[in-house]
Amino acid sequence: MITTGADLDDALWHGGWYRFAHALPSPNFGMRPSGTAIDLIVIHAISLPPGQFGGREVEQLFTNTLDWNAHPYFDTIKGLKVSAHFYIQRNGELWQFVDCDARAWHAGNSHYRGRDNCNDNSIGIELEGVEGGAFEVAQYETLGSLCAALTSRHAITHIAGHEHIAPGRKSDPGTGFSWALLQQNLGWPTQCFPEVLKPLLTR
Secondary structure, three states, X not given: OOOOOHXXXXXXXXXXXXXXXXXXXXXXXXXXXXXXXXXXXXXXXXXXXXXXOOOOHHHHHHOXXXXXXXXXXXXXXXXXXXXXXXXXXXXXXXXXOOOOOOEXXXXXXXEEOOEEOHHHHEEEEEEEOOOXXXXXXXXXXXXXXXXXXXXXXXXXXXXXXXXXXXXXOEOOOOOOXXXXXXXXXXXXXXXXXXXXXXXXXXX
């Protein structure tokens, strides 16, 4: 188990809300099953429209306020109701949409390490980007700080991409994401990462 101790809780968290994130509460969440251990972090990539950065469209999607007529692509996702706990913009700015104690709707049909329905036991983090594209240094810095902060509150033991919990259906964050850099920033051992990534990691 990775942990930094509960003594940081008051400084970092207000309940399940991270003090260093901009809170934008989403209606798209539910209760976790009773007794569920939150032990997995899932990394995603998203941008709306795909490949366009810096707008408020992801926020609008997660808060059910997106204008479906604003771009032709939006017609392909019309009516979609999803969320993630966190969203990291290209400049490293951090937004939070769902209380970490609640179940965000980010994983979909998923399976990892012998368990289905990864929404139940995971924290979902979206990075502003595209599948297979590169991410910014500022995003890795924010992601590293956030993952470390999550271990002060939850018994996180594993971290994976959407592609690892829904293979064949999802491919984000993709080949442009540096798992080696994330591991370097976190100092976590290889057993915390998906088996397929171990040749890319250092220990």
